[in-house]
Amino acid sequence: MSAVAAAIAEGRVGERLWMYSNYHCNLRCDYCLTESAPGVVRRQLEPETILEHAREARALGFTGVGITGGEPFLLDWMSELLGELAEILPVIVLSNATLFTGRRLEALAPLAGLPVRIQISLDSAEPRANDAVRGRATFAKVVAAVPELVRRGVGVRIATTLEDPASHDPEALERLCVLHRSLGVSDEDHVVRPIVRRGRAATGGLGVLAGFEQLEPELTITADGAFASPFGPTVRAGVLDTDLLVTRTTSPLAVPAGALARVVGDRAEADDARLGIR
Amino acid sequence: MLVTPVHPADVPLLARPYYSDSAERNSPIVTSLAHVPEALDVTMPFIATVLGPSAIAARTKELVILRASVLLECSYCVRTHSAVALDSDLSVGEVLALRRGEAGWRDAFPAEGDRALLGWVDAVAGAVGAVAPTASKALREHFSVPEVVELTLLCAATVMLNRYCTALELPASEATLRRLAAEGLG
Numbered sequence: 001m002s003a004v005a006a007a008i009a010e011g012r013v014g015e016r017l018w019m020y021s022n023y024h025c026n027l028r029c030d031y032c033l034t035e036s037a038p039g040v041v042r043r044q045l046e047p048e049t050i051l052e053h054a055r056e057a058r059a060l061g062f063t064g065v066g067i068t069g070g071e072p073f074l075l076d077w078m079s080e081l082l083g084e085l086a087e088i089l090p091v092i093v094l095s096n097a098t099l100f101t102g103r104r105l106e107a108l109a110p111l112a113g114l115p116v117r118i119q120i121s122l123d124s125a126e127p128r129a130n131d132a133v134r135g136r137a138t139f140a141k142v143v144a145a146v147p148e149l150v151r152r153g154v155g156v157r158i159a160t161t162l163e164d165p166a167s168h169d170p171e172a173l174e175r176l177c178v179l180h181r182s183l184g185v186s187d188e189d190h191v192v193r194p195i196v197r198r199g200r201a202a203t204g205g206l207g208v209l210a211g212f213e214q215l216e217p218e219l220t221i222t223a224d225g226a227f228a229s230p231f232g233p234t235v236r237a238g239v240l241d242t243d244l245l246v247t248r249t250t251s252p253l254a255v256p257a258g259a260l261a262r263v264v265g266d267r268a269e270a271d272d273a274r275l276g277i278r
Numbered sequence: 279m280l281v282t283p284v285h286p287a288d289v290p291l292l293a294r295p296y297y298s299d300s301a302e303r304n305s306p307i308v309t310s311l312a313h314v315p316e317a318l319d320v321t322m323p324f325i326a327t328v329l330g331p332s333a334i335a336a337r338t339k340e341l342v343i344l345r346a347s348v349l350l351e352c353s354y355c356v357r358t359h360s361a362v363a364l365d366s367d368l369s370v371g372e373v374l375a376l377r378r379g380e381a382g383w384r385d386a387f388p389a390e391g392d393r394a395l396l397g398w399v400d401a402v403a404g405a406v407g408a409v410a411p412t413a414s415k416a417l418r419e420h421f422s423v424p425e426v427v428e429l430t431l432l433c434a435a436t437v438m439l440n441r442y443c444t445a446l447e448l449p450a451s452e453a454t455l456r457r458l459a460a461e462g463l464g
Contacts, residue, residue, distance in 0.1 A: 212291060228291055245290035247316040259316060263291045 112153030226256030
């Protein structure tokens with residue numbers, strides 16, 4: 001067994017390979033790690049690059065891939081790519097779900113029954129509270145899109161990001177759970193995690209501090225290099241953070257994967273589970 | 279510098295072992311290479327092995343490094359290794375002689391071994407194409423095979439670093455500049 005495969009099997013390196021498909025987004029959320037917005041530098045990975053990384057990841061011992069951004073579904077080839085990725089490894093893709101209407105919604109239908117899940121951001125059961133953070137009318141778009149996806153058999157998770165989950169109003173959280181259940185998403189497919197103080201959240205003084213020692217090492221590929229966590233390739237004041245950069249080399253994937261396994265070594269489990277970031 | 283040095287707060291994981299808590303002590307070679315941490319992670323141990331303490335005396339190695347850097351006109355390396363040379367038992371007069379133009383060193387280095395070495399450095403780092411056979415022969419008469427191999431690697435690595443430091447316009451540290459000024463080598 002290779003050092004990378006051993007590190008994954010022993011849980012020292014996360015079993016999922018993350019890839020930032022792009023950095024641009026149709027929203028401009030207050031706590032966005034990557035300062036994503038409509039006009040930012042796209043830092044885009046090409047679909048064949050993503051597929052090749054997934055093939056390499058499978059060979060190295062990874063058991064899943066994650067796609068994040070930016071908003072991945074701004075790329076018109078994303079739905080088709082997810083189907084191809086699912087033939088290689090199970091996929092989770094993070095989305096704001098505000099684009100799932102008409103042609104884009106129908107393009108997702110072929111994903112029904114495949115090992116693909118779309119993790120959708122929804123931060124409150126109150127439209128005003130949700131939209132204050134994520135942008136005008138996003139709540140209405142999400143609650144319209146989720147049942148449509150569920151009805152088509154597409155896997156959906158709901159991700160709620162809060163300033164401090166521990167002190168959040170439990171009744172407000174329960175109202176959110178009632179809402180996601182009504183949309184067809186079970187409790188086990190609802191994750192609640194804190195804002196991580198990087199990117200725009202750091203500028204705004206929001207969330208929990210999280211460095212390498214606090215994060216689960218998960219190899220993350222971007223157009224700028226390979227990072228030690230999907231919370232790594234963040235952007236602040238337009239500049240890419242490099243404190244969690246592993247290598248600039250991303251292909252062959254064995255280079256950054258081997259380097260991450262070496263950096264992680266035999267360190268104790270990270271604090272991410274305690275912080276609820278994972 | 280042509281590129282922004284990587285700030286200590288942004289140091290990539292592989293680069294962390296090469297950074298000092300004291301910003302003044304972080305060389306621009308490290309702070310520039312940190313942009314490509316996997317390159318830093320192999321280059322710095324290589325530099326330490328080839329330019330650092332080894333079976334060959336520090337004075338001998340600094341003759342090669344400083345002379346090659348003068349021939350390649352690398353401002354950063356000439357300044358930095360002028361100071362290192364002083365710490366390696368070379369006199370101010372010898373350093374000044376090495377920093378002169380072609381063959382400026384001859385009067386300052388009467389020992390045959392030093393002359394063979396410096397003549398060979400001039401033939402390797404100060405010329406292109408085949409190395410003059412007379413220079414190679416003279417070197418071989420004063421150094422063993424392992425020493426010739428190590429000196430050749432040292433000279434070649436110095437040329438590589440000369441071009442790296444020159445192309446990226448790396449600045450010598452303030453401490454080095456103060457030291458050189460105090461020694462009359464500014």
